[in-house]
Amino acid sequence: MLVINGREAAGILTMGSCITVMEAVLADLSEGDAVQSLRQVLPLEERNLLGLMPGYLRREGVAGAKMISIFPHNHGQSLPSHQGVVALFDAATGVLLAVVDGQSITAIRTAAVSAAATKLLAREDAESLAILGTGEQARSHLEAMVQVRGINRAKVWGRTPAKAREFAAAMSSRWNIEITAALSVQDAVMDADIICTATAATEPVLHSAWVKAGAHINAIGACRAHERELDTALVAGARLYVDRIESAIHEAGDYLIPLSEGAITADHITGELGGLLTGRIPGRGSSSEITIFKGLGLAVEDLAAAFHIYKQALALHKGVEISF
Template sequence: MTVDRLPFFDEGQVRAVLSYDDLIPVIRQALMDFSAGRAVQPLRTVMSLAAHTGWFAVMPAVYRGVMGAKMVTFYPGNADKGMHTHQAVIQLFRADTGEPVAIMDGRLITEMRTAAVSAVAVDLLAPVDAKVLGILGSGVQARSHVQALSRVRKFEEIRVWSRMDGNARRFAEEVGAQVTTAEEAVSGADVVLTLTSSPEPVLFGRWLKKDAMVCAIGAVTPNRRELDDEAMRGAVVVESREAALREPGDILLAKAEVSAEIGELLQGKQLDRRDRPVVFKSVGIAIEDIASAKLVYDRISGGDSGKY
């Protein structure tokens, strides 16, 4: 593939071929492969853009015959402007020759792979009979998570809170949820999602029941957190220990202990819950993006990039 013929797949093309039914198994396998050492992935490089209150990150990985990188921006203030907080592109290369094979929009991939990772975690760690879902946040990730989690659990009640009340009410109408306070959304819930851009805790451990499962998604930089210290005393599960001990304020500010990587648990490692909630702290790692992009490329090209 020569550079002058390099295809670009826009968001519409990505959306046409990417489904949660296909993506969730791919993400599950990628997380297992990562923890088993079957992928190459350095920590992402993050550059702060203080003048614009944003971040720019580069996330490379080599996985199953392809290598690539996602270049992603995070601008929390975009939410107040009606814009996406995350924007991204992904570049794929052949691992054997280094030739570029495709560029694709990465915003939707970021959205969907994040929710797919949570679905994998909920399927493994949440009570099998989970009935009540509490959601803190009402943006893009709230919608994608409801779609993805519907593949692994059948919730009978969904509660939602957001600091943006109008958004919360529109989202609640879309998914058949009830708008509540943050405490009411969490109290008694079997599964709790934190999907906000808040720089300080919105979920407090005293609200959680002992067998609850939390997916903490929104805070991924060292100075931001969504959970308080008490919540972070639950059994903490992460995608990558290395990333978890360098990046998220939820772990760093609470000095929380990491119990396991999700990939280790998927391969049979036992989690010591000790009669406490489980917190899956997700920061997003490059192998998730490259595995998702590989799936998109294979679907569109009609081949199998794994042969590379």
């Protein structure tokens, strides 16, 4: 068994390579070559969660699961909100092949999936970006967005203004683009072509009245049925895509709450990202249409990323081999 820590995993799984891996596995998911069950979530104290996410990649011949802890209040303690591991098994023999750091995978693959959605749904001329949140996913989404669109300016908003200013200063120099800290969500998003919501919010932080025509939104923060980042009017007036319909109808408050209010019908979801990748469903209908990708995170994404890391680690002699 190979143990691959977070530093090694992050060094191997570049954003560019991860976008390619995510596009392939999501297409496989839509074709039935990647399968998974719904995540099991065990509530802990103070909104903390422990999740188990199993899946199987038929083409790669591997199966496994991610076990992850989600502690939203860790942001205030200089700790990541998501921590865990991905266990990777040979699907033919049941042999445990690797244990890979899950935090680095989650940070990179989540943004890579949003990048895949943005490639397909954002207007080709999109150049302005808004990021809601200042944590790990905010940083990785900035990296992902600049790889798929010609972003030349960005605004970031966070509940703690000092963190937004720190983010803007650090990321401006890293990516050589103009990034400013916004004092309000409305200020951050009002001129944005692409909006990424990566917050710990349980009530809407992004409202329809603030979003301009033609914008694309990647909503990845809220992951439980009673939580959301987007208001009802925004979801109702947009074309909505998800990573997995089965997951969305059980877990996506951004969809379920407007549905319960009668603002949308059960068929409001246009389809899955994998269907877009394989050409089974339509994409953006016009340059003025607002599109939303609601990402919850999938087991098959974690397994595909872990398998890519495992193969590269073997080739590069990375990781620690342990008899198990």
